[in-house]
Amino acid sequence: MQEAAKQSDDVRDAVPEPARPAAVNDDAVRTALAQHLSRIFGSRTEIVSFGRKSSGFSWITYAFVARSAAEADRKLILRVGPPNGLFAPYSVLPQVYALQALHGSGVPVPALVSAEQDGAEIGFPFFICAHIEGDVPAPWAASELDPDHKRAIAQQFIEILASLHRIDPGVTSFASPQQGEQRAELRAIAGWRASLARPTARYYPLLDWGGRWLHDNCPQPPRRTIVHGDYRIGNFIEHERKIAAILDWELTHLGDPHEDLAWAMMPTFNARSRKLYGVLERAEVIDLYQRASGIAVSDKSLAFYEAYALYQAAAIQMCAVRAFEVDRFNDMRLAVMASQMPSIVRAFERALEAAA
Amino acid sequence: MSASFERLIDGIIDALQSHVVPNSNDDFVRGQVFSAIYALNGLKLAADWKVGPLLEQLRLQDDTFAAVKRLADGMAHPETPATPRIRGDTSDAAAVEALRDDGDRRLGQLLLWASGEEARAANPNAATEIERLLRRAICDQLKIELATTPKSMLQQIAGGERDGGAAQG
Numbered sequence: 003m004q005e006a007a008k009q010s011d012d013v014r015d016a017v018p019e020p021a022r023p024a025a026v027n028d029d030a031v032r033t034a035l036a037q038h039l040s041r042i043f044g045s046r047t048e049i050v051s052f053g054r055k056s057s058g059f060s061w062i063t064y065a066f067v068a069r070s071a072a073e074a075d076r077k078l079i080l081r082v083g084p085p086n087g088l089f090a091p092y093s094v095l096p097q098v099y100a101l102q103a104l105h106g107s108g109v110p111v112p113a114l115v116s117a118e119q120d121g122a123e124i125g126f127p128f129f130i131c132a133h134i135e136g137d138v139p140a141p142w143a144a145s146e147l148d149p150d151h152k153r154a155i156a157q158q159f160i161e162i163l164a165s166l167h168r169i170d171p172g173v174t175s176f177a178s179p180q181q182g183e184q185r186a187e188l189r190a191i192a193g194w195r196a197s198l199a200r201p202t203a204r205y206y207p208l209l210d211w212g213g214r215w216l217h218d219n220c221p222q223p224p225r226r227t228i229v230h231g232d233y234r235i236g237n238f239i240e241h242e243r244k245i246a247a248i249l250d251w252e253l254t255h256l257g258d259p260h261e262d263l264a265w266a267m268m269p270t271f272n273a274r275s276r277k278l279y280g281v282l283e284r285a286e287v288i289d290l291y292q293r294a295s296g297i298a299v300s301d302k303s304l305a306f307y308e309a310y311a312l313y314q315a316a317a318i319q320m321c322a323v324r325a326f327e328v329d330r331f332n333d334m335r336l337a338v339m340a341s342q343m344p345s346i347v348r349a350f351e352r353a354l355e356a357a358a
Numbered sequence: 359m360s361a362s363f364e365r366l367i368d369g370i371i372d373a374l375q376s377h378v379v380p381n382s383n384d385d386f387v388r389g390q391v392f393s394a395i396y397a398l399n400g401l402k403l404a405a406d407w408k409v410g411p412l413l414e415q416l417r418l419q420d421d422t423f424a425a426v427k428r429l430a431d432g433m434a435h436p437e438t439p440a441t442p443r444i445r446g447d448t449s450d451a452a453a454v455e456a457l458r459d460d461g462d463r464r465l466g467q468l469l470l471w472a473s474g475e476e477a478r479a480a481n482p483n484a485a486t487e488i489e490r491l492l493r494r495a496i497c498d499q500l501k502i503e504l505a506t507t508p509k510s511m512l513q514q515i516a517g518g519e520r521d522g523g524a525a526q527g
Contacts, residue, residue: 203362204459207466208496211473327365332372344503351497 026062026084028054031124035066035080038123039130042116045072055079059088059322059336061252065133077133078115082126086331088321092252094119094127096231100251101131103174103228108165110247136241138249139279141234141271149281151243156279158245159238160287163266164294166248167227167259176228176256186226186256191217191310194317202324206343208351209316215354216310221303223258230254233262234271235279259297263287264307270315302357309353316346363451367402371395411506412454415499416444419461422495426468429488433480436467468492 032052039047052066064080083092094117101114117129139147139155184192195213230237231253239247265271266278267287273280278287288299322339325331374391382388420441427438443457469492471477477485 205462205466207462207469208493210466211469214470215473326369327362332369332376334369334373337366337369341507344500344507348497348500348504351493 025086026082026126028052028064031064031080031082032066034124035064035130038116038118039068040070041123043068043070043072045070050075059325059333061087061092061250078130079112079133080128080130082124082128083121084126086325086329088318088325089252092127094129096254097251098129099175100228100254101129103169103176104166107169109162109169110245111251112247112249134239134241134247136239136246138237138239139235141236141273152279152281154243155240155245156282156287157290159235159266159279160282160290161294162245162248163230163233163262164291164297166230167225167262167295167297169228171226171228171256174228176254185220187220187223187258187261188217190255190257190261191220194314198317198320200324201328202320203327204323204340204343206316206347208347209313209320212309212313212350212354215358216306216313219306219357221258221260221300221306223260224297224300224303225259226256227259227297228254229257229259229261231262231265233266234268235266236271258303258307259295260299260303260307261310263291263299264304265311265314267308268311268315305353305357309350309357312346312350312353316343316350319343319346362455363405363407364402367398371398407451407455408506409449409451409454411502412451412458413444413448414502415458416454416461417442418495418499418502419458419465422465422492423461425491425495426472426488429484429491431481431484433477433484435477436464436471438464438468465492465496469496 032049035052036047036049039049047068047070050067050069052064055063055065060083062082062084064082066078066080068076068078081097083094084090098114098117101111104111105113112131112134115130115132118124119127121127191213195217198209198213230248230251232250233248237248237250238245239249267276267284269276272278277283282290288304291297292299319339319342322336323343326333326336326340374395378391379388382391420443423438423441426435439461443461444454448454469489472485472488472492477488
């Protein structure tokens with residue numbers, strides 16, 4: 003969120019805001035989508051089998067088929083950044099940069115079809131990409147898949163992460179908008195600290211103090227790489243024992259590769275297991291990652307980023323608390339997220355103790 | 359215990375009215391939902407947070423403020439309130455909650471001070487001890503809150519699934 007929010011601030015400064023509807027209306031989106039695709043495809047395009055795929059808190063995902071006389075039916079995905087989403091206002095740019103930069107690389111991503119940051123045609127920032135066949139595993143559920151299957155997927159998952167971190171970000175679109183005097187890792191921490199500093203009814207002293215500690219003790223990265231920012235079980239599509247695409251690039255930024263590794267190993271995203279996907283021991287993950295990436299994993303940096311992962315998780319939960327309490331967004335899942343704060347904050351304190 | 363009691367009830371009622379009622383064509387189910395809304399409106403008028411855990415947190419904070427004062431031993435530090443902040447019994451949960459939230463902010467200021475350069479320069483041993491005390495006390499306060507938090511139902515909530523072997527409450 004940190005970079006996405008920054009970038010969308012930049013975009014807002016540069017481009018006059020078009021008048022936007024207050025909420026996303028599916029029928030209006032569908033009509034506008036048909037007009038948009040008719041224009042970019044150069045022939046009248048009809049939208050069929052249109053429907054929401056998720057009921058998440060952030061980007062809204064639609065699946066549909068684009069039908070035109072000029073070519074065969076195309077199964078596509080539309081993602082829209084809603085004005086009342088948890089991390090609004092949204093920027094489409096990190097996802098667009100990622101899908102463009104990684105196309106044809108060792109990191110499987112859906113092919114980008116179209117994107118608009120100002121969202122003039124649909125009313126909100128959006129992008130369209132190819133539909134990928136397969137399933138998305140649930141990160142918090144104990145999977146019914148057999149352990150060998152899960153092991154194969156977990157190994158691919160780490161090898162793909164290593165491929166991502168091997169890419170030289172200097173030759174991608176990520177480099178230019180993220181230059182600045184401050185280290186990229188510190189900018190990311192500062193973004194979450196600013197998010198946590200927004201007024202809510204509840205203040206958590208350990209998060210305030212811990213945010214400063216993270217800022218003051220952030221290690222130098224072994225190499226500054228593209229960081230996915232939400233690399234975990236549940237953010238990829240698998241098909242026939244193969245990871246077909248890595249998804250959800252909205253938090254992508256430049257930073258320390260340990261950040262992705264620590265996030266992926268959080269028990270929350272592994273059905274509460276300390277093993278990746280419930281099958282791969284931590285030492286195996288690190289060994290596999292080091293061999294595949296050529297990056298030496300530092301215990302100290304990993305411990306730092308494990309604490310940082312919990313800090314980010316707490317900040318995300320506080321976005322939910324704020325949406326419920328301050329913005330009066332009546333989705334009861336947000337209120338439930340608020341009730342998880344004490345356990346996350348305690349886990350964060352323990353992780354900081356380990357990292358210190 | 360983050361959102362206020364009234365805010366939580368309002369949110370539940372709105373979620374039922376906006377999302378459950380329009381998507382239910384079964385008259386019996388709708389009757390159940392409207393009955394639940396009625397009962398929730400009654401709770402809003404008659405109930406509040408349990409004051410016991412809040413008072414326990416408040417007492418813990420008061421003990422911590424007193425201990426910080428003692429350990430600081432003349433060092434200049436952020437202001438601490440006179441303790442105890444509540445004398446005798448009280449049943450006004452909103453007032454106790456406000457005092458607890460104010461106490462959290464003061465504990466935060468003290469923790470930032472104790473782990474900062476100024477306190478470390480003035481008396482490093484006392485500063486370290488105060489930092490440890492504050493971290494431990496804040497964690498103890500979270501434990502009180504955890505005791506009144508139901509087990510996670512993340513799987514069902516995120517996926518909308520009926521089963522999942524999670525907590526009953």
